[in-house]
Amino acid sequence: MELRRIGREPMATVLRPTAIIHPSRPIVQCSAVTAPTARRPLSHRSSPPTPRARSQHARIQQIRQLATTSTPQPPKPYTAPDLNKIHRRVQELSSSVLQPGPGTLPAEERVLYTLEQLEYLAKVVLEERGADSNPRAPAKEQKETATSALLGSVNARSYPAVISKASILNVISESAEQIARDPNVFVTPAILKAYVQLQSLLHQPSSFPDVFHLYSNKPIPSLKGSQVIYSPASPDQIKSAIPSDVAKEALGAAIEAHQLPLAIDIISTSYCTPSFKKAKTFKQATIPMAGLGIAPIAAYTLSTQFSNLQQTMDTGTATGIAFAGIMTYVGAVAMTGYVAVTTSNDQMDRVTWASGVPLWERWVREEERAAIDRLAGAWGFKDMDKRGEEEGEEWEALRDWVGTRGMVLDRVSLMPGME
Missing domain, CATH: 1.25.40 (Serine Threonine Protein Phosphatase 5, Tetratricopeptide repeat)
Incomplete structure (x- = not known):
């Protein structure tokens, strides 16, 4: 095995294979590698830091401390509006x-x-x-001397704004x-x-x-010209x-x-x-009334088309029968809905309609009744068991005024237990 020396000074050598053994190669070459030497420790006798380095280090530490610690901002002084x-x-x-x-x-x-x-x-x-209603720290009181107390000095007096x-x-x-x-x-x-x-x-x-x-x-x-008319x-x-x-x-x-x-x-x-x-009539009743107005025209058109689909009777007779049936159905459904809307009383609390008030007037004046009901609820007892026991001049005046509007305040038949 061939060895190579690296460097001039003698040192420990380590054998490292540079090739894998192969049948066609009888010799394996190796190279010498220097072993790692231990680092020399720093000497404790190094030169001390200069004053400039110490000041820079102290400044860096101060900046880090200010960046990491949040200082609370003092509250802004209260300024009353002028x-x-x-x-x-x-x-x-x-x-x-x-x-x-x-x-x-x-x-x-x-x-x-x-x-x-x-x-x-x-x-x-x-x-x-x-x-101003919250308690505040009392202001520093002014010292009052005997002379200011006797003479009533200006500083001791307080004038209203x-x-x-x-x-x-x-x-x-x-x-x-x-x-x-x-x-x-x-x-x-x-x-x-x-x-x-x-x-x-x-x-x-x-x-x-x-x-x-x-x-x-x-x-x-x-404006008409320069004059107001x-x-x-x-x-x-x-x-x-x-x-x-x-x-x-x-x-x-x-x-x-x-x-x-x-x-x-x-x-x-x-x-x-x-x-x-x-x-209210224009905003809420225009569309239903327009539908009722168009209903006869639509019913006649449908009746004419249906009469052409049958052969058991005359076309005119079939058209009349179909028209009557469609209009009867539309009228019955519309009347049922009208009565249901105008006679509903689930939203009523203390004020109800008197007997004899037309259904149309009840629907038109429902907002008025609801406002009076809200007023009666605000002036009367909140407890259900005490309702009907209110007394006083204002309550009696409210009851009389409600009666003049075609309504009843605290109908006995609608009270709990009086059905």
Whole structure:
């Protein structure tokens, strides 16, 4: 076996085969590989780090510590809203609508923007009032000397603010009411909804009946050249009806304020108007009535086609019999559905219809009955066992008013155990 030395200095050699034994090769060549030598350990007598290296290391450690540890941010100091600025802003918004300029009328978009801004300012003031109700750390009291106590120094006195939060809310409510009552402002459904939302937020629902009346009867302003002309409104038209969701929100605000006469006036100026009944008839009964109107034409067409498919009788006779049968079926189904819809009382709680009220009137006035039922439920006992025991001047007035509307409050035959 042949060995090779690697390097000049003598060192340990390791035999490593470089070829596999093969029958045709009698000799296996090997090469010498140096064995790995152990590394020399570092000397403990190495030179100490320089001051610059120590400062860099300390800076890196400080950066790592700041990056890994989160320091809580201090709370922002509480800043109360400036009531004077809010008051000036309310006056500016009101003037932009009430004084638009010569020969111009306030646009609907401008009125809506003003009401939205007033609602935002009202929320800011209301949130501030809620924050004031929470206990806070007492402020540092001023020291009072004997001289200031005798003379009543200015520093020891506390003067009330000129503009309070309650006065700001009253100004916002009055500004919104002035906008709604202004003869140059045409109250649209969107403006009416925004107004009701704002006054409900401020808990000032006393103007709702008058505004509802203005919505239906207010003269319509229009420009003719540089002059404003007012055309009379039609309170009985469909477009003069108070939207159902707006009336519902207004009634809820009156119930929350616990004002029974106001709630009755809201129902009278919204649900009880002829325009509201016409609007419901147009929206909900137009399609069924149109179907009943088309039914005879469709029945006659089908009867003519069916008469051509038979040979037992004359064509005219067969057409008449088929037409009568189809119309009888359609009429019976329609009448059954009409009676079922107009006589359903599962939704009634305390207020029901009196005997003798026509079925058509019951269906048209169902929203009115539901509103009165909601009002009675809010004023009466919530306990089922105590219903019928209510007393008082307001309750008796409500019972009498319900009777004048063709309804019955707490019908005895429908009470539990009185069937």
